[in-house]
Amino acid sequence: MMSQSVAEAKIYGRRRARVLRAALLTTAGVGLLHVLTACSSNQGRLAYVATGEGVFAFRINSHSGAPTEVLGSPFVAKTSATTATSPAGIAVHTSDRFLYVTNQSDNTISKFTINSLSGALTEVLPRTAAGLGPGPMVLDASGSFLFVGNQVSNDVSVFSVGTNGALSAASTVSVGSAPSSLALPSSGNFLFVAVPNFSAIYVFSVSSGSLNPVNGSPFLLSSGVASVGVDPQGRFLYVPNPSQNTVSGFAIQSAGGLSPIPGSPFSAGTAPVAAGVDPSGSFLYVANFGSTNLSQYTINSSNGAVTPITSSTTGTAGTNPQFLVFDPGGKTLFVGSVGAPSISQLTIKNDGSLSVTSNTIPLSSVPRALALTR
Amino acid sequence: MTNGRVFPIDRKITVLTLILAAFSPAAAAQKFLKLPSVEIFGGYSYLHFQSTTLGFSKQLNMSGAIAGISIPIYAGLGISGDASAHYSGDLEAYYFMAGPQYRLQWRALRLTGHGLFGKGRSRLRNPGTTFNEPSTLARAWAVGGELDVPLRERMWLRPLEADYVTTSAFGSTLHNLRISSGLIFIFGKH
Structure with missing residues (x-):
C-alpha cells in the first residue's frame, strides 16, 4: 500500500516536472518573440502629403528612408x-x-x-x-x-x-492678394508672406497671435516673387524670382525690415519657385520648376551671401519640383514634384550637396504640400 | 540438390499474393488504417504580426484564442485543421486552415509537425477617416508543430504549438509567428 502511494507520487512528480518544463519552454519562446519585436520595429517618422484626393500617409524607415504607405491612406x-x-x-x-x-x-x-x-x-x-x-x-x-x-x-x-x-x-x-507661401523662423517673432501678384513680401511681427506689419512692409521686388524661405535662426530670407531665374536674399533686421544681401540676386535654374534653408542654417536649396532640378548653395553665416556648391544643381526623381521640406534632423530633403506627381528624397551630404535616393514616393494625384512628424 | 521448378512456383505465389492485396482494399484498410479518434484542441494563442509592412511603427503582439481538430489516419499521418482569432488595439487577424500532419511519439511526449492551408482575414480596427475597406480576406498557409504531454488518458496538455504563418493582407505579403497553448480532449478509439 505504502509502496503504491510512493509510486503514484513519483508518477505525479514526473508529470508536474514535464508540465513545468513545457511551461518554461513556452515562456522562453514568448520572451524571444518580444526581443525580436524590439529589434524589428520601425520608428521612422510619418510623412503626410496633401493632394486633391485626400491626405496620403507614409512611414519613412528611419534607417533606409524607404517609404511604406500607411494602411487606409489616403485619408x-x-x-x-x-x-x-x-x-x-x-x-x-x-x-x-x-x-x-x-x-x-x-x-x-x-x-x-x-x-x-x-x-x-x-x-x-x-x-x-x-x-x-x-x-x-x-x-x-x-x-x-x-x-x-x-x-x-x-x-x-x-x-x-x-x-x-x-x-x-x-x-x-x-495682404491684398493671394498669399502663396508663409514662413516663420523658429523664434516665431516675424511672419513672412509672399504675394506674387504684387511681387511683394509682407512682414508681420507676431505677438500672442496678433500680427502687426513691420515698418516698410510690404517689401516690393522688381524681379518677381514666387515664395519665401527663411533660415531657422531668423537671420536671412530668400525669395525665388521665377521670371528672372534668380533668387533674392535679404538680411532680416532686428525690427523685421529686409535689406538686400551683398551680391543678391543670385543665379538659379529656370523658373525657380521654392527656396529652403536646411535646419542648420548652412545651406540654401532652390527648386527650379522649369529646369526640373535643384540649385544648391552654401550660406555665408555672417552676411547671408550664397555660393553655389561645386555640383550646383541636382536633378529630382519627379518633374517640375514645386516645394521643399526638410526632415527635422536635416539629413534629408523632400521635394514635391507636380509634373510627374511624386515626392523625391535627397540626402544632404556634409558639404551640402545633394544626392538622389531611390526612395521616391509616386503619387496618383498632384502633391500640394507635405508635413512630417518629428 | 535444387529442384529447377521451385523458383517459378514461388514467383507465382508472390504475384498471386500481390494481386489479391491489390484487389482487396477492404482487407488492406482493416490491416493498415486505424479507426479514427478525434482530438479537439482549444486554448490561448499569441500572434506576432508583421505590421511594419503595413506602415505601423512596430510589429504587433496580438492575443487571442485557437480551436483545432486533428484526426490520426495511418501510423503517424493524420489531418488537422484550426481556426484562430487574434486581437490588438488596432488590428484583428483570423486564420482558418487545414492540412496534413505527421506525429512522432517519444516516451510520453508527442511531437507533431503540420502544414496548413486556408484563408486569413486581417481587419484594421481603427482605420481612420478613409474611403478604403479596412478588411481583407486572402490565402494563408502555415508550417509548424506542436508538443503534447499527457495529463490523463483522454486529456493532454499542449504547452507549445508554434506556426510560421504567411498571408496576404492589404496587398502585402506578411510573415507572422503564431504561438499557442491549451488542452486537448480525445474522443473515439484511442
Whole structure:
C-alpha cells in the first residue's frame, strides 16, 4: 500500500516536472518573440502629403528612408459620403498628435488625430472656419499658433491651438492678394508672406497671435516673387524670382525690415519657385520648376551671401519640383514634384550637396504640400 | 540438390499474393488504417504580426484564442485543421486552415509537425477617416508543430504549438509567428 502511494507520487512528480518544463519552454519562446519585436520595429517618422484626393500617409524607415504607405491612406476630410474636400496646406502639430489640413472646397481647416502606431488619421469634427480659399499654413515652434494664408479672401488668419489641438480664431490681417507661401523662423517673432501678384513680401511681427506689419512692409521686388524661405535662426530670407531665374536674399533686421544681401540676386535654374534653408542654417536649396532640378548653395553665416556648391544643381526623381521640406534632423530633403506627381528624397551630404535616393514616393494625384512628424 | 521448378512456383505465389492485396482494399484498410479518434484542441494563442509592412511603427503582439481538430489516419499521418482569432488595439487577424500532419511519439511526449492551408482575414480596427475597406480576406498557409504531454488518458496538455504563418493582407505579403497553448480532449478509439 505504502509502496503504491510512493509510486503514484513519483508518477505525479514526473508529470508536474514535464508540465513545468513545457511551461518554461513556452515562456522562453514568448520572451524571444518580444526581443525580436524590439529589434524589428520601425520608428521612422510619418510623412503626410496633401493632394486633391485626400491626405496620403507614409512611414519613412528611419534607417533606409524607404517609404511604406500607411494602411487606409489616403485619408480624407469628406464633403459628402464619397467626395473629399480639396486639401491644400498641411501642418503637423509639434506634439505629433494632430494634423491640420486646409480645405479649399469648403473654406475650413480639418483637425485630424494621428495614430502614432499605425499612422492613420481620423478627422475630428466640426471643422474650423477659415477665410476663403485657405491654402498655405505654418505652425509656430511651440505649437501655440497656426497661421493660414487665404488665397481668395486675400488675408492671413491666425488661430490659437488648445491643449487638445482645437483651433480658436485669434486674428486676421489683409495682404491684398493671394498669399502663396508663409514662413516663420523658429523664434516665431516675424511672419513672412509672399504675394506674387504684387511681387511683394509682407512682414508681420507676431505677438500672442496678433500680427502687426513691420515698418516698410510690404517689401516690393522688381524681379518677381514666387515664395519665401527663411533660415531657422531668423537671420536671412530668400525669395525665388521665377521670371528672372534668380533668387533674392535679404538680411532680416532686428525690427523685421529686409535689406538686400551683398551680391543678391543670385543665379538659379529656370523658373525657380521654392527656396529652403536646411535646419542648420548652412545651406540654401532652390527648386527650379522649369529646369526640373535643384540649385544648391552654401550660406555665408555672417552676411547671408550664397555660393553655389561645386555640383550646383541636382536633378529630382519627379518633374517640375514645386516645394521643399526638410526632415527635422536635416539629413534629408523632400521635394514635391507636380509634373510627374511624386515626392523625391535627397540626402544632404556634409558639404551640402545633394544626392538622389531611390526612395521616391509616386503619387496618383498632384502633391500640394507635405508635413512630417518629428 | 535444387529442384529447377521451385523458383517459378514461388514467383507465382508472390504475384498471386500481390494481386489479391491489390484487389482487396477492404482487407488492406482493416490491416493498415486505424479507426479514427478525434482530438479537439482549444486554448490561448499569441500572434506576432508583421505590421511594419503595413506602415505601423512596430510589429504587433496580438492575443487571442485557437480551436483545432486533428484526426490520426495511418501510423503517424493524420489531418488537422484550426481556426484562430487574434486581437490588438488596432488590428484583428483570423486564420482558418487545414492540412496534413505527421506525429512522432517519444516516451510520453508527442511531437507533431503540420502544414496548413486556408484563408486569413486581417481587419484594421481603427482605420481612420478613409474611403478604403479596412478588411481583407486572402490565402494563408502555415508550417509548424506542436508538443503534447499527457495529463490523463483522454486529456493532454499542449504547452507549445508554434506556426510560421504567411498571408496576404492589404496587398502585402506578411510573415507572422503564431504561438499557442491549451488542452486537448480525445474522443473515439484511442
